[in-house]
Amino acid sequence: MFRHVFVYRFKYLIRDRELVFWTFVFPVILASFFYMAFFNINKDEAFHPINVAVVYGGEEQYDAPFKAVIEDASKGKDKLFNLKDATSQSDAEQWLKKGRIAGYFTSGETVKLTIKDSELEQSIMKSFADQYRSSRLAVQRIAQDHPDSLKEELLKDIGNRGNYVKETAGGNSEPDSMLNYFYALIAMACFYGSFWGMKEVTDIQADISDRAARVNTAPVHKLLAFIAGSAAALVILFTEMLLLLAYLNFALHISFGNRAGLVILTALTGSVLGLSFGALISAIVKKGAGMKVAILTVATMIGSFLSGMMYMDMKYLIARYVPFLAWLNPVNLLTDAFYALYYYDSLSHYVRTMGMMCIFILLFCTGTYLIVRRRKYAGL
Amino acid sequence: MPVFNLCLKIFRRNWLAVFIYVAIFVAISVTIAITSVHDQSSGNGFTQQKAKIAFISEEKTPLTEGFRQELAKHADFVSIPDSKEQLQDALFFRQVTYVLRIPKGFTKNILDGGTMQIEKTIVPESVENAYIDIDVQQYWNLARLYVRHDPGLTQEQLTERLRQNLDGDTPVRMNVHEHAKTKDSFSMYYFNFLSYALSAILIMGISTVMIVFNKQDLRRRIFCSPSSPLKVNLQIILADLLFAAVALVALVGFCFLLDAKSFTTPNMPYFLVNAVAFTACITSLSFLVGNLLNNLSAMSGVCNILTLGPSFISGVFVPQEFLNDTVLKIASFTPTYWYVQANTKIAKLTDFDWQNLRPVFTSTLILLTFTAAFAALSLVVGKRKRLME
Numbered sequence: 034m035f036r037h038v039f040v041y042r043f044k045y046l047i048r049d050r051e052l053v054f055w056t057f058v059f060p061v062i063l064a065s066f067f068y069m070a071f072f073n074i075n076k077d078e079a080f081h082p083i084n085v086a087v088v089y090g091g092e093e094q095y096d097a098p099f100k101a102v103i104e105d106a107s108k109g110k111d112k113l114f115n116l117k118d119a120t121s122q123s124d125a126e127q128w129l130k131k132g133r134i135a136g137y138f139t140s141g142e143t144v145k146l147t148i149k150d151s152e153l154e155q156s157i158m159k160s161f162a163d164q165y166r167s168s169r170l171a172v173q174r175i176a177q178d179h180p181d182s183l184k185e186e187l188l189k190d191i192g193n194r195g196n197y198v199k200e201t202a203g204g205n206s207e208p209d210s211m212l213n214y215f216y217a218l219i220a221m222a223c224f225y226g227s228f229w230g231m232k233e234v235t236d237i238q239a240d241i242s243d244r245a246a247r248v249n250t251a252p253v254h255k256l257l258a259f260i261a262g263s264a265a266a267l268v269i270l271f272t273e274m275l276l277l278l279a280y281l282n283f284a285l286h287i288s289f290g291n292r293a294g295l296v297i298l299t300a301l302t303g304s305v306l307g308l309s310f311g312a313l314i315s316a317i318v319k320k321g322a323g324m325k326v327a328i329l330t331v332a333t334m335i336g337s338f339l340s341g342m343m344y345m346d347m348k349y350l351i352a353r354y355v356p357f358l359a360w361l362n363p364v365n366l367l368t369d370a371f372y373a374l375y376y377y378d379s380l381s382h383y384v385r386t387m388g389m390m391c392i393f394i395l396l397f398c399t400g401t402y403l404i405v406r407r408r409k410y411a412g413l
Numbered sequence: 414m415p416v417f418n419l420c421l422k423i424f425r426r427n428w429l430a431v432f433i434y435v436a437i438f439v440a441i442s443v444t445i446a447i448t449s450v451h452d453q454s455s456g457n458g459f460t461q462q463k464a465k466i467a468f469i470s471e472e473k474t475p476l477t478e479g480f481r482q483e484l485a486k487h488a489d490f491v492s493i494p495d496s497k498e499q500l501q502d503a504l505f506f507r508q509v510t511y512v513l514r515i516p517k518g519f520t521k522n523i524l525d526g527g528t529m530q531i532e533k534t535i536v537p538e539s540v541e542n543a544y545i546d547i548d549v550q551q552y553w554n555l556a557r558l559y560v561r562h563d564p565g566l567t568q569e570q571l572t573e574r575l576r577q578n579l580d581g582d583t584p585v586r587m588n589v590h591e592h593a594k595t596k597d598s599f600s601m602y603y604f605n606f607l608s609y610a611l612s613a614i615l616i617m618g619i620s621t622v623m624i625v626f627n628k629q630d631l632r633r634r635i636f637c638s639p640s641s642p643l644k645v646n647l648q649i650i651l652a653d654l655l656f657a658a659v660a661l662v663a664l665v666g667f668c669f670l671l672d673a674k675s676f677t678t679p680n681m682p683y684f685l686v687n688a689v690a691f692t693a694c695i696t697s698l699s700f701l702v703g704n705l706l707n708n709l710s711a712m713s714g715v716c717n718i719l720t721l722g723p724s725f726i727s728g729v730f731v732p733q734e735f736l737n738d739t740v741l742k743i744a745s746f747t748p749t750y751w752y753v754q755a756n757t758k759i760a761k762l763t764d765f766d767w768q769n770l771r772p773v774f775t776s777t778l779i780l781l782t783f784t785a786a787f788a789a790l791s792l793v794v795g796k797r798k799r800l801m802e
Contacts, residue, residue: 051710051714054714055714059714059717059718062718062722063721066721066726067725069725069726069743070725070726070730070731070736071731072737126588129588130588130763130764132761145585145586146583146584147585147587147588148585148586148587149588150596151587153543159583159585160547160548162583163551163582163583164547164551166581166583167551168551168554168558170577170578171555171558171559171575172558174574174577175559175562179562187562190558191554191558194554195528195553195554195557196530196550197530197531197549197554198513198530198532198533199531199532199533200533200535201514201532201534204497204501207536207537208501208505210536327430327433330433331433338437338440338441343441343730344441346444347444349507350444352506353506353508376501377498377501378501379498381498382502
C-alpha cells in the first residue's frame with residue numbers, strides 16, 4: 034500500500050509545474066543573477082588607480098622629492114595613482130569640482146590634501162601623504178644626527194621598502210561573505226519546499242480538499258498515507274536541492290568546502306525542515322490556500338532577509354544585537370550550517386546548528402501530528 | 414464608468430500581495446538607511462575610517478608597544494582569546510576584520526636587520542584593512558631605516574624617534590560646498606531600491622487586471638455592451654495610470670518620512686522626474702506582460718524574474734561600479750539600468766547647468782523610448798490576440 038500511495042503521490046506532485054518552478058527553476062535563475070551581480074566583487078581588478086593631481090608650491094627643495102615619490106607611485110602595473118599635472122591651483126580646483134580627480138596634493142614644507150568627499154579613495158590619498166611625511170621626517174632626523182651618512186644610500190633605502198606582513202589563513206577557507214548569499218539562497222529554496230509539505234497536509238484533511246476526501250475513504254491508515262505522500266514530496270525536493278547544489282558547485286563554482294557528504298546531509302535536513310514547516314503552517318491555518326501560500330511566502334522571505342539573502346550585513350547586525358534571533362530563525366540555521374561546513378575546521382559550530390534544526394523538525398512534525406490526527410468527519 | 418470601477422475593484426482585491434512588497438521594501442530600505450549611509454552630520458570634515466582588529470603579540474618589547482600605540486590611531490582593538498575557533502568566529506561575525514599576530518622574536522629579528530614577518534588573517538574585501546597594512550609597513554620600514562643608518566640607537570630611543578616621526582597629520586582641506594548632499598545619501602539608495610518595489614507592484618497589479626480582461630467570456634460580454642472598444646481601453650488605461658500614480662506617490666511618501674532633509678535639495682526634482690519616467694516605462698511593460706500571459710499563477714513567476722533580474726544586474730542591489738562589464742552590457746538592454754544610471758548621476762550633481770544635466774536627460778530619454786517601445790508592442794500583441802480568436 035505504501036508503494037501504491039507513494040507512486041501516485043509522486044506522479045501527482047511532479048506534474049505541478051508551478052511548484053517545480055518555485056522550488057527549482059526560480060532558485061537556479063536567482064543564483065545566476067547573484068553570480069552575475071557578485072562576479073567582480075572578489076576580484077583584484079576591483080581596484081582602479083585613483084585620479085589625482087599635484088600642485089607644486091614652487092620651492093624646489095620640497096617639490097623635487099615629492100615629485101619623485103608620487104611619480105614612482107603612478108608608474109607600473111600596480112600603480113596607486115593616475116597622475117595629472119596641474120599647472121596652477123585653479124586647474125586642480127576645476128578638475129576636482131568636475132569630478133575628474135578624487136583630490137589633489139599641494140606640495141610644500143608639509144604636503145596638503147584637498148578633497149570634496151570623504152571616502153576610501155581620499156583615505157588612501159591621506160595615508161599616502163602621511164607616509165611621505167613620516168618618511169621625510171625620519172630621513173631628516175638621521176641626516177641631522179649623522180651628517181656624515183651617505184644621503185644617496187639613505188634615499189635609496191627609503192624607496193626600497195620591505196614587506197613586513199604576510200597573510201595566513203585562519204582555517205581551511207577564507208571568510209568569504211559572498212558565499213553567504215548563495216547559502217541563504219539554498220535555504221530559501223528548501224523553505225519554498227514548504228509548498229510541497231502544505232500540499233501533503235491539504236490532501237489529507239477531508240474538509241479542505243476533494244482529493245483528501247477521496248483518500249480518507251480508502252482503506253489506508255491515515256498516517257501511512259501521509260507518510261507515503263510526504264516521502265514522495267521529500268524525494269522530489271531533495272532531488273531538486275541536489276541539482277541546485279550541483280549547478281552552484283559545477284556551473285557557478287561556488288565552494289562548499291571539502292566535506293561533500295555532510296553538505297548533502299545538510300541539504301537533506303534542510304529539505305525535511307522545509308517540508309515539515311509547510312505541513313505545520315498548513316495544519317494550523319484553516320483558511321483558503323491563498324492565505325497559506327501568502328503566510329509561507331512571507332515567512333520564507335522574512336527568514337531569508339534576516340539571514341542575509343537580500344542584504345548581507347543583516348546577518349551580522351543580528352549576530353551582534355539580537356543573537357538569539359539567529360538561533361530561532363530556521364532559514365538562518367540552514368544558511369549557517371552550510372557556512373560552518375565551508376569555513377570552520379572543527380565541526381562544533383556545524384553540530385550545534387544541525388542540532389537546533391533537528392529540534393525544529395521535531396517541533397514541526399509533532400505539531401502537525403497533534404493537529405491532523407484522529408480527525409473524523411460527520412459530514413462534508 | 415463600469416470598466417474603470419471594475420479595475421479598481423480588482424486592485425482592491427489584490428491589496429495583500431501588493432502590501433507584502435511594500436512592507437519588504439520599506440524594511441530593506443530602513444535597514445540600509447541605518448547601516449550603509451555615511452553619517453551625514455559629520456560630513457563637514459574628513460573622517461578616516463577605523464578598522465576593528467585583534468592585536469595578538471607573542472612578545473612585549475618597547476618597539477611592539479610603540480607599534481601598538483601607533484596602530485591605535487587607525488584601529489579599534491577588540492580583545493579576543495587567542496584560540497583558533499574564537500578568532501574564526503570573530504572574523505565570521507565581523508567582530509574584527511583583521512587579526513594581527515606578532516611572532517616571538519620579531520623585534521630582535523628586525524633589530525638585526527632580518528626579514529621576519531607579522532602574520533595577519535583578514536576578511537577579504539573589507540576596505541579598512543588597506544590602512545592597517547599601510548601603517549604596519551610604514552612603522553617597520555622606518556624602524557629598519559633607523560637600524561641601518563643609526564645603529565647606535567637603543568630600542569627605547571628608536572621607539573621614541575618613530576613616535577615623533579609618525580606624530581601629526583596631513584592637513585586636509587574639504588571643499589564642502591562642492592560635495593553634493595545627496596551623494597551616497599539615503600535618498601539615492603531609496604530611489605534605486607524604489608525601482609525594485611515599483612516594478613514588482615506595477616507588474617503584479619496591472620497585469621492582474623489585464624489578465625482578467627483578457628478572459629474570453631468577459632471580453633465577449635464587454636463587446637456586446639454599448640460602449641466602444643476605444644472607451645473600454647481608455648478606462649482600463651486610466652485605471653492603470655491611477656494605480657501607478659498611487660503606488661509612486663506612496664513609495665516616494667515613505668522616502669519623505671524617512672529622509673525629509675533630502676527633499677529640500679535642488680537634486681530632488683530630478684530624482685522625481687526620473688522616477689516618473691521609470692513609472693511610465695514599467696506601466697507600459699506591465700501592459701505588455703498582461704497581454705502576453707493568460708493565467709495568474711504564471712504571472713507571479715514572470716513578475717519575480719522581471720523585477721529581480723534587472724535589479725541584480727543593473728546595480729539596484731549591488732552598485733554598478735562593482736559589476737562586471739559584460740553584465741552591465743546585458744543590463745543596458747533593460748530600463749532599470751538607465752534609471753539607476755540617471756539616479757547615480759543626479760545624486761552627484763552640484764551644478765545644474767546643461768553640460769552636467771545632459772547625461773541625466775539622455776538616460777531619462779532612453780527610459781521614455783523604452784516606454785514607447787513597450788506600449789507599441791503591447792498594442793500589437795493585444796490586437797493580434799484578438800484577431801487570432
